[in-house]
Amino acid sequence: GEGANTINIQQGLCKAWCEFKGTGTVQINNSFNFSSMSDVATGNYTLSFTNHMANAEYSIQAFDKMWGRGWADSDSTAAFATRRVTAANAYLDIDNIWHSIHGDLS
Numbered sequence: 001g002e003g004a005n006t007i008n009i010q011q012g013l014c015k016a017w018c019e020f021k022g023t024g025t026v027q028i029n030n031s032f033n034f035s036s037m038s039d040v041a042t043g044n045y046t047l048s049f050t051n052h053m054a055n056a057e058y059s060i061q062a063f064d065k066m067w068g069r070g071w072a073d074s075d076s077t078a079a080f081a082t083r084r085v086t087a088a089n090a091y092l093d094i095d096n097i098w099h100s101i102h103g104d105l106s
Contacts, residue, residue, distance in 0.1 A: 015101050015105055016033035016034055016099075017031065017032050017101065018030065018031035018034045018037075018098070020096075021095060021096065022064075026039040035050040042092065043070075043094070044082075044091060046080070046082075048079040049078055052105070053077045053078075053103050054104035054105060061099065063098045064084055065097070066095070069085050070083050070084040084097065
């Protein structure tokens with residue numbers, strides 16, 4: 001059931017999700033399986049998992065409030081980088097950004 005560790009290892013379930021504020025004082029507003037985030041630079045953030053992924057080949061879905069373009073790099077089992085840019089490829093901070101992660105927990 002909800003909150004039990006055994007549900008988190010089942011295939012097909014979201015292993016982590018968050019909604020964070022990427023402007024001003026950045027912060028995670030609501031999340032599951034995220035321990036922290038850092039503001040690396042304008043439009044560039046790193047989010048860290050509470051429970052790491054088994055490998056770096058997990059799926060990251062990202063959406064933002066302003067329809068900015070962006071991408072995320074899953075080069076680590078412990079965290080990933082996410083970036084948001086304008087249509088002209090200039091980095092920008094966005095107020096609300098959502099992520100969901102699917103993959104295998106370690």
